[in-house]
Amino acid sequence: MKALIYKGPRDVQITEVPDPKIEKPTDVLVKITSTNICGSDLHMYEGRTDVEAGKVLGHENLGQVVEVGKAVARIQAGDWVCLPFNISCGSCKNCERGLTGFCLTMNPGNAGAAYGYAGMGPYNGGQAEFLRVPYGDFNCLKLPDDAEEKENDYVMLSDIFPTGWHATELAGLCPGESIVIFGCGPVGLMAAHSALIKGASKVIIVDRHPDRLALARKIGVIAIDDSKGPPVEEILDLTGGEGADRGCECVGYQCHDPAGHEIPNLTMNALVQSVRPTGGIGVVGVFVEEDPGSKDQLAKEGKLAFDFGAFFEKGLSMGTGQCNVKAYNRYLRNLIHTGRANPSWIISHELSLDEAPDAYKHFDSRERGWTKVILHPQQNRARNRTRSTTARKGTPEAAHAE
Ligand SMILES: [Zn+2]
Ligand SMILES: [Zn+2]
Numbered sequence: 382m383k384a385l386i387y388k389g390p391r392d393v394q395i396t397e398v399p400d401p402k403i404e405k406p407t408d409v410l411v412k413i414t415s416t417n418i419c420g421s422d423l424h425m426y427e428g429r430t431d432v433e434a435g436k437v438l439g440h441e442n443l444g445q446v447v448e449v450g451k452a453v454a455r456i457q458a459g460d461w462v463c464l465p466f467n468i469s470c471g472s473c474k475n476c477e478r479g480l481t482g483f484c485l486t487m488n489p490g491n492a493g494a495a496y497g498y499a500g501m502g503p504y505n506g507g508q509a510e511f512l513r514v515p516y517g518d519f520n521c522l523k524l525p526d527d528a529e530e531k532e533n534d535y536v537m538l539s540d541i542f543p544t545g546w547h548a549t550e551l552a553g554l555c556p557g558e559s560i561v562i563f564g565c566g567p568v569g570l571m572a573a574h575s576a577l578i579k580g581a582s583k584v585i586i587v588d589r590h591p592d593r594l595a596l597a598r599k600i601g602v603i604a605i606d607d608s609k610g611p612p613v614e615e616i617l618d619l620t621g622g623e624g625a626d627r628g629c630e631c632v633g634y635q636c637h638d639p640a641g642h643e644i645p646n647l648t649m650n651a652l653v654q655s656v657r658p659t660g661g662i663g664v665v666g667v668f669v670e671e672d673p674g675s676k677d678q679l680a681k682e683g684k685l686a687f688d689f690g691a692f693f694e695k696g697l698s699m700g701t702g703q704c705n706v707k708a709y710n711r712y713l714r715n716l717i718h719t720g721r722a723n724p725s726w727i728i729s730h731e732l733s734l735d736e737a738p739d740a741y742k743h744f745d746s747r748e749r750g751w752t753k754v755i756l757h758p759q760q761n762r763a764r765n766r767t768r769s770t771t772a773r774k775g776t777p778e779a780a781h782a783e
Contacts, residue, residue, distance in 0.1 A: 383758070384437040384509030385737045390428025391745070393738050398437060401505065401513035406452035409517025411462060415536040416507045417441035418737070418754040419466075420566050421498075421667055423745050424635070429674045430499035438497040439508030439756075440466035441539040443532060446521070447511070455518045461528035462521035463714070464514055465706030466540045468494040468504055471519035482705040487515065493703060508737060510758045522710050525718050533725035533755060534717045537571070541753075542713055542724045544665050544704040545571025545631070549579060551663030551700030552627035556580030561616050561655055563648040564631035564666060565593040565604070567753045570727050572629045572665075573602045578722055581627075585619060587612045587651075589639050592749050596727065608639035616655040624657035633666030634680065645680040650688045656697060664701040727753045734758040 384398045403410060416439045425432040446460045456462065468488075469481035475492065476484050487494035488502035497506015505512070514520050524535050545568050554560055560581050562572045565588030576584045577600065585603045588594055594604035603619060605612045617624060630648050637643045652662050670683040679686060692699075716722035729752040732740055740754045 382510040383734055384505070385439065385734060386434075387425060387432055387436050387438055388434055391426060391742075393426060393438065393741050395735055395738065398505075398509070401511050403448060403450045404513065405515065406450040407516050407518070408450045409446055409453055409456055409462075409514040409521060410448040411442070411444040411464065411507075411512045411514055411521075412447045413442055413444040413507045413509060413512050413758050415443045415532050416509075416756050416758060417536060417539070417541075418508075418740060418744055418756065419540060420568065421633075422741070424667065425499050426741050426745055429635070429672065430669075432499035436497060437505035437507075437509050439506030440496040440498055441536060441541070442496065442507030442512055443524075443536040443539060444507075444512070446517075449517060453517045456521045456523070460521070461524040463524060463535050463538045463710065464496070464507070464512070464520060465522070465538075465543075465710060466495050466498075467703070467706050468496060468502065468515055468520060469707065471516055479708045480705050481707040482703045508734065508756060508758070510734075522707075522714060524714065527718060531717055531725075533728055533731075534723050535714065536755060537724035537727075538706075538710045538714055538717070540704070540706065541567045541571045542574070542722070543706045543709040544568050545573070546575040546709050546713060547704035548572040548629040548631060548663040548665040549575045549627070551661075551665070551702075552629055553661035553663075553698065553700075554579055554581060554627045557582050558626035559583035559585070559620055560627040560629065561585040561587065561625040561652075562629040562631055563587045563636075563652060564629075565590065565597050566631065567727055568665060569629070569631035570597060570752075571724060572631055573597055573600065574722065574724060577601060578716065583619070583625070585616060585625060587616075590747060590749070593752060596752060600726070613651055613654045620657070624655050624660065626657055626660050628652040628656040628660065628662045630662065630664040630666045634668045634672060634675075636666070643676065643680075645675065645677050646685045646687060649685060653688045653692050653695070653697065656695070658695040658697075660695075660697055662697060662699040664699065665704060667703075668701075728755050730754045732756055733760050
C-alpha cells in the first residue's frame with residue numbers, strides 16, 4: 382500500500398510499504414478515508430524527536446473496516462469507525478478507569494501508546510491506505526449513518542476535538558465561567574469550540590497568526606494578538622482585573638515569542654499570571670521529558686523555570702497530560718450527529734496522500750491559511766481542493782447559535 386513515512390528531519394515521503402495484516406485475533410483492519418496532519422506531527426517532522434526512519438506517521442484516523450480478527454465481536458466489516466489516537470488495551474488498571482491515554486500494556490515500560498508517533502510504541506500510523514487497529518472492539522468508535530456525510534467532522538474525534546475538550550476539563554471549566562486559551566492552533570481552536578459548547582461566559586484566545594485569530598473571532602471568541610504587546614494585561618482588563626476563571630495551554634514545549642525565539646516557560650508563566658486566584662489550568666500542549674535540540678539549558682532536560690511561588694500563592698490547580706480520547710469521543714460524536722458541534726470548520730485544506738509531503742512543508746512553516754490539513758488516501762489528486770472555512774454547510778456561527 383501507499384503510505385507517508387518519516388525519512389529524516391523535514392523529510393517525509395510517500396512510498397510503498399507492506400499492507401498491514403491481522404496479526405492478533407483482536408485486530409481490525411481499516412481502510413483509511415480521512416487522516417489529518419497534526420501539529421504534534423511537526424515535532425517529529427522537524428527532527429526534534431527520536432522517531433525512527435521508516436515509520437508511517439498519522440494518528441488522526443477515520444475509515445471503513447475491511448477485515449476483523451476472529452476474536453472481534455462488536456465491530457464488523459463495513460462499519461465506519463473513528464480511531465482514538467491513543468491505542469489502549471481496555472483491561473489494564475488505567476484503561477479500566479477511563480485513562481486510556483495512559484494504557485500500561487500497549488507500550489511496555491511507558492504509560493500510553495499511539496499510532497505513528499515517537500516514543501509511543503511500535504505502531505504505524507494512518508497516513509496510509511490501510512491501518513491495523515489493535516483491540517478493535519475497544520478502540521473503534523462506531524459512527525452513525527451520517528458517517529460519510531459528516532466525515533470531516535467525525536475525523537476530528539480522533540484527537541483534536543477531544544483534546545481541546547480535555548483542556549477545558551483539566552482546567553475545571555463550569556458553565557458561566559471565563560477561560561483564556563494560549564495557542565490558536567487546531568487544539569486551541571477546539572478548546573474554544575468546546576468552551577462555547579459548555580457555556581463559558583467569555584472565551585479569550587492568545588496567538589499571533591492573523592488567519593487563526595480571525596477564525597477564532599468568527600466563532601465569538603475574543604482574540605488577543607500577542608505580537609502587539611504582552612497579553613497578560615489585556616486578559617486582566619477583560620476580566621475586571623481578576624484574571625480568567627480557567628486557563629488552557631495549547632502550545633507546548635516549542636512555544637516562542639513573536640520574534641520566533643523559543644521560551645519554554647512563556648505560556649505556563651503567562652497562565653499563572655492571567656488566571657484568577659483559586660482558578661484552574663489545563664495543559665494539553667505537548668511537553669517532553671528531554672529536548673536535546675533546545676537552546677535552553679533547562680529544557681534540554683525537560684525542565685521549566687515555572688513561577689511556582691505565584692502558582693501556590695494564588696491557590697491555583699493544574700491538570701496535565703494527553704487526552705484520554707475514549708473518555709469523551711462517544712459523547713462528542715453525538716454532539717456532531719445532532720448538529721451541536723461541527724469541528725470541521727477549522728479545516729483549511731483537503732488533499733490526497735500524494736500531496737502530504739508538500740502539505741507538511743506548508744503547515745510546518747505556519748503559512749497563512751494552513752490551519753488544518755486533512756488527507757483522503759483513497760482519493761487521487763484530481764479531487765483536491767483548498768477549501769474556504771465557511772464554504773461548507775454549517776458555519777461556526779450556526780453551530781453556536783443553537
Ligand atoms: Zn494529533
Ligand atoms: Zn490499558
